[in-house]
Amino acid sequence: MEYRRSNELVSIFEKSLENSSEGILSDSIEALKDLIGDILPNHIEWKSNSFEKLLNSLGDCEHALRRKILIILLRSLSVDGLLPTTRIESRIEVLFVSAVDKYLPDLCKKFKIDSKKQTYENYPLVKSLHGDVVSEFKFWAAIPDTLEGVISNREEILKSLNNRTSKTYLDFYGISNITTAMNKIFHYIDIIVDETSDEFVDPINDLRKFLDSQEAYVDENYNFLTNGVYRPVILLIRRALERAESGAGEKFSCSIEPLRAGKYCAAKRYPLHDVDREIDVRVPMINRGPGIAYDVRIEISIDEDMPIYLSTTHALGKVRPGSFEVVIPILVLSPVDNFTFHFVVSWRRQGSSDFDDEVFECTLQAQKSDVDWDDLGYKEPYSTEVAEGEEFVGRKRKLGEIVKLFLKQRMQSCYISGQKRIGKTSLALAVVDSLQLQGGDKFKCHYIEWGEVAAPGSEESVNLLGRNIGNFLKESLPGDLARDEIVFNGSLSPLNELATKLLKYSPDEKYLVVLDEFDEIHSEMYRYGPLAESFFANIRTLSSKRNLAFILVGGENMPFIINAQGDQLNKFVYESIDYFSKETEQEDYRDLVVSPASDILSWSDAAINELFFFTNGHPYYTKLVCSEIFSEAVSERDSEISEREVLLSIDRLVDRLDTNSFAHHWKDGIQKAEIDAEAVVIKRCRTLVAIARCLRERQALSLENIQNSNNSSLIGGHEIKAYLDEFVRRNILFEAAGIYGFVVPFFEKWICNVGVVKLMVDALGDAVESEAAKREQGLLVSSSEIDSVVARWRPYRGMSITSENVKMWLRQLDDIEEQRLLFKLIKNIRFLTEIEIRQKLKDIHERFKSYFKPYVQKARNEKRSDIVVVYVDGEAKSG
Secondary structure, three states, rough: OHHHHHHHHHHHHHHHHHHHHOOOHHHHHHHHHHHHHOOOOOEEEEOOOHHHHHEEEEEEEEOHHHHHHHHHHHHHHOOOOOOOOOOHHHHHHHHHHHHHHHHHHHHHHHHOOOOOOOOHHHHHHOHHHHHHHHHHHHHHOOOOOOOHHHOOHHHHHHHHHHHHHHHHHHHOOOHHHHHHHHHHHHHHHHHHHHHHHHHHHHHHHHHHHHHHHHHHHHHHHHOHHHHHHHHHHHHHHHHHHHHHHHHHHHHHHOOOOEEEOOOOOOOOOOOOOOOOOOOEEEEEEEEOOOOEEEEEEEEEEOOOOOEEEEEEEEEEEEEOEEEEEEEEEEOOOOOOOOEEEEEEEEOOOOOOOEEEEEEEEEEEEEEOOOOOOHHOOOOOOOOOOOHHHHHHHOOEEEHHHHHHHOOOOOOOOEEEEOOOOOOHHHHHHHHHHHHHHHHHHHHHEEEEHHHHHHHOOHHHHHHHHHHHHHHHHOOOOOOOHOOOOOOOOOOOOOHHHHHHHHHHOOOOEEEEEEEOOHHOOOOOOOOOHHHHHHHHHHHHHHOOOEEEEEEEEEOOHHHHHHHOOOOOOOOOOEEEEEOOOOOHHHHHHHHHHHHHOOOOOOOOOOHHHHHHHOOOOOOHHHHHHHHHHHHHHHHHOOOOEOOHHHHHHHHHHHHHHHHHOOOOHOOOOOOOOOOOOHHHHHHHHHHHHHHHHHHHOOOOEEEEHHHHHHOOOOOOOOHHHHHHHHHOOOEEEEEEEEEEOOOOOOHHHHHHHHHHOOOOOOOOOHHHHHHHHHHHHHHHOOOOHHHHHHOOOOOOOOOOOOOOHHHHHHHHOHHHHHHHHHHHHHHHHOOOHHHHHHHHHHHHHHHHHHOOOOOOOOOOOOOOOOOOEEEEOOOOOOO
16 A cells, blocks of 8 residues: 555656646645655654755665655756755755765766765766666667567667666666566567467457556556656557558568678688688578568579589578578688678568579688697687786776876875786786886886785784885995895884985985785784784885885775775775776777787677677686687687687686686685684575576576575575675675676676586585585586587588577476486487488488389379388378
């Protein structure tokens, strides 16, 4: 009842906005007060007071109510004149910005609302926030009013509905209901577009009834989203249905053409210089639909003098609307730089005996012919070690920002923080290289890894660090001064005198010290105590010297140090480093992928996009996959990288990787002083195992499903929520409308395929579960197993059987033991080419023709009785 009343009040408010005369909003203001008053708890009285007092009282509300009220106010703020926000009432502007910053931090990050900015900078962003969110749905108005047009925009429509920001902001306005409904609508449209004429009418009627129910839903839940965005689409789909009914004959029309326009329509370039090599040429095609194309055939013609052998006829059979690949096996008889062939595609529509046909031209280009593949077998351009010198690529903007800190007349120290394997050390070393390149001999840089000075005791570690830095600084002093012994007694203070001497004897020189793995220092060195206080006071004083600066590099434990000693490092500039951003670092990411082997590999844009999708711009995993791709390219002597090579390499790599490639996901970000750190690690692992089980069962990653998938006695269901929230905070998972997802899909793939067993071996209390998981892993059909089988198969009816085809077939059964049995059948399937079939028929004919007398047909309906054609189930229908 409360939910229904809120919806009614929202509808009244929204309709009052539409019905209000220009500049007269009194009814809307009263409707807004009624709505908020209905939501507010009984103990908060505000209606007779100002909106300023309402904003001040938000802190007394529960979290969910606070967000709901604030989002309603943001909606109201988008209507000029509805809320008192003139300069006289500037206090409200301050309160608005403060409330959004405090209670909607996720939206602040998206729309660049920053507490460090002034109110006059933030307020316009707050005021336009509602409009910015709604603008994500602007393209809905341009969707074509045909079923095909709706389907072609499916991905973008669902993307806008599942956008994390949209889900957060529009949850109160029913976006989850609209998402569910749109998925159901797409389901109906898929049936209408794809089914035969006998099943054409019922799905249309079902969809029409569903649209009726959705219009009723909009009427009952009237707001800017349901009425302004959703209702127009409902009406659009109604018009599309009318078109589908009136032009049912058009439903079965179809046309087939290459997916890529022009004569270079093949998937990539091929090694046409490799003599006697069999190559599968792939030509991406598309059936524009909307109907199914039947009896599709491809006839290929090529100049007789071309030193290429290929099969000229390919029978594809039935081809559904959408993209597909034609695979044309060729044999290179002599090297060529390119060659052109023509092919005729013929097909018939459903219910018709007439064939349509189209003629296309395709020119194949040769790959590089000067690649020394034998020599490349010993090279690794995509090393995952720290990138130094020319090996460092990308991060140009971030690199420039940090370098500027030290090129100033007075250097400014900084600290770099981020997840492990994100490229922090490589960036710091690139800063050093850039400074020495731009500043010449003026800059003296020194790199120290914590392991070089780590000792069992904290005081001893400080002494070793002091001596290490001291020896570096003494290198620039005159000989007699450099020989002076410096004694460190648990303090870096003696370095101050060294820095002062250097300023006197070498006033133009600047010294930069890079302290890597700084977050690995002993907890006694940063937690409250005499040693910690003196250590950070020393660093603060030293970094204030005109000729000395620091770069502190640390991982996910860095926030613990900053929380404890942030006041001492308040002059240090914070530089965070994260995954490559597709919006701002796309070219940097391309450099990371392409540059290391630019003279060997040629990457398609689609391949780079596919790689980015799976790694989400994570440099370490990008390099891992690139290394696998490079290795396979050398093995296959194939320098062209398309989406197919990326996907196959990811499948192979995922099954081989061990926990060491992912351990920072569950081992980092734990305070050194935490007594039971090992227990935290185990519980994190158990949470990930529960997630993996949901993925294997193809369940939504909701809290309830994850809790139900937890079979471990080492973590309770109530604890899982806390660990999920922690993973979200650490940017390993994201959460949208109660559903969790992996920030890096590559990690998700590993967790699902092999992580279940890998993450259990460290838990002594779960021996039984571990054994069960090992058995489960042994039964699970892995991607690499499927890939190895599919790789042996030749094209079937001119098209490849992909790993995804096999996975979909296996998923008909939910039980992994039954899937394993099915896979045993699949492993023994062999696809025969048309040439092989014709040859076998010819051999059979030659073997048995001597047993039969020449047959003479005496009547038109007379059939032979001396030959019977059979198949596996019995006698064939005709022969």
